[in-house]
Amino acid sequence: MSNKKITQHIITDEALHAQAAIPYQEFLELKQELLEKQRAMEERLWLDSNLSKFDEVIRLNYDKDMATFAEVILEYLSQIIQAVHGAFFVVDNDEEVITAVAGYACTVKTMEKSRFLFGEGLVGQAVKSQKLINVDNIPTRLDSSLAHLSNASLVVSPFIFNQMVYGVLELTTLERLPNKYIDLINRCSQSLATALQSIINNQKTKTLLQESMQQSEELRTQSEEIRQNLEELQAIQEDMHRKELELTGLVQALDSTLAMIEFDLSGHILNANQKFLEVMDYNISEIKGKHHRMFVETNYAKSEEYKEFWEKLGRGVPQISSEFQRYGRNGKEVWLTASYTPVIDNNGDPYKIVKLAIDVSERKKALFDFENQMEAIDKSFAVIEFALDSTILKANDNFLNTVGYQLDEVVGKKHRIFVTPEHAESETYQNLWDNLRKGEFQRGEFPRIHKNGKEIWISGSYNPIFDSNGKLYKIVKFVVDITHLKEKTNKKSPVAID
Structure with missing residues (x-):
């Protein structure tokens, strides 16, 4: 049967030769050439088809993270060439380090070696030489990422674009790879180079964007802290609530609203706005270049406290929202609510001090009065304070001496400890506190009970106290002891209100 087939084949060739009308040997060579061209065409079609599929794999996984992208590429190529082991490396050209990011039939942690320097091992050599390395029939362990495999075939292919290596692919098979697989790996490596360059550039761009966003957030936080400090300073002014403004608008608002003066780190005056000059009654030419001590009392200017005050500012420690006593022209006393804020340069070092202040001299004077x-x-009256339910909040010494109690004996107790039990249950007593809770002022002469049980007489008033919103929140009682007057007249005065 076999001989018959061979004979038929020979006849067919001879028949073809006869039709061709050329020498038989030339005919065989032509036939062989056609077969080789056919095989080359088939291999080229196979290569083009697989490259097209590979490009599609890259396109579908282009936006994934590096490790995921590398795993997909490894698995796809390993299945085509029937690899038993694979590793995907990324190259850091700045540090000249090659690092594994994914593996096939292994993990980065289980690799024999996952990090190489340029020129180290076959992986490092492929990067250094920028050439594909193919080793067949590996007899012994090589310096690569693979475990020990006898008689294995190893391909190490660098990803090169514009003479720059971006990564390395290492694949191991049990048999020698045909040339078409080597060509496929080489061509795929070229596609991987451009893809990897884009991925790395995208990662760098993303990192720069994240850093930029972080810096923007830090600047926003610093801006918010400055805004809050200024709001605390301005809250001293009645009904002044400011919202966050743009920097230029904020500077203009500060200059028109607050007294502002600038110093160098040693305390010498650099500049001052008109508000400050008006408060201190100076011209700018009279104070510029002089030391801050011209505004303070002489002994304080020589003190360690004053010295430490400027040392802290020089170190960048702010002195915020405090009241300071200062002196203007001819010893004019001025009270300022102010903050001393170090201004920081681009290197994080303070280079001047800015003082923002509000003149509170009139308010301070009213407060002193x-x-x-x-x-x-x-000193003149016995004074006691009550909550609206008649609970005692506090009392001065005059009142405590009048009733014979210590402070801790009355705080938290009810007013009724100063009257008889019968009077505490009376309608008159209930009306007294009902009227007070309505905010009605009560005045008169009242009999009360001393701690020793004796009756005393006081004259004075119960005064409802309201908060800034007009809400009643406590009762203050001002009285004087008139017991001695009652004893002299030896009769009881009628009680107006009790």
Whole structure:
């Protein structure tokens, strides 16, 4: 049967030769040439088809992270060439380091070696020489990422674009690879180079964008802190609430609203706005170049506290939202609510001090007058404060001496400890507190009970106290002891209100 087929084949060739009318040997050579061209065409079609599929794999996975992208590429190529092991490396040309990011039939952690320097091992040599390396029948362990495999075939292909290596592909098979597979790997490596360059550039762009966003967030946070500090400073002014403004608008608003002066780090005056000059009653030519100590009391200017104040500012430590006593022209006393803020340069070092201030001299004067008046009242009257439910909040010494109690014996107790039990249950007593809770002022002479049980008489008033919103929140009682007057007249005065 076999001989018959051979005979028929020979006849067919001879028949073809006869038709061709050329020498038989030339005919055989022509036939062989045609067969080789056919095989070359088939291999080219196979190569083009697989390259087209490979480009599609790249396109579909282009936007994934590096490790995922590398795993997909490894698996696709390993299946085509029937590899038993593979590794995908990325090249850091700045550090001259080659690092594995994915593996086939292994992980980066289980690789024999996952990091190479340029020129180190076959992976490093492929990068250094920028050439594909193919080693067949490996007899012993090589310096690569693969585990020990006897008689294996190894291909190490660098990804080259514009004479720059961006990555390396290492594949291991149990049999020697045909040339068409080597060509496929080489061509795929070229496509991978451009893809990897784009991925790396995209990652760098993403990193730069993230850094830029982080810096923007830090600047936004710093801007918010400055805005909050300024709001705290401006909150001292009645009904002044400011929103965050653009930097130029904020500087203009500050200059027209606040007294502002600038110093060098040692305390010498650099500049001051008109508001500050008006408050201190100076011209700019009279203070520029002089030291801040011209605004403070002489002894304070010589103190360690004053020295430390400027040392802290020189180190960049702000002095914020405090009240300072200062002196203008001819010893004019001025009270300022102010902040001393170090201004930082691009290197993070302070280079000048900016003081923002509000003149609170009139408010301070009114506060001193009020405190003096309250001190006089405290010395002259017995004073006690109650919550709206008659719970005692506090009392001064005059009141405690009048009723014979210590402060801790009355705070938290009810007012009724100063009256008889019968009177505490009376309608008159209930009306007293009902009217007070309505915000009605009560005045008169009242009998009360001393701690020792004796009756005493006081004259004074119960005063409802309202908060800034007009809401009643406590009762303050001002009285004087008139027991001695009652004893002299030896009769009871009628009680107006109790």
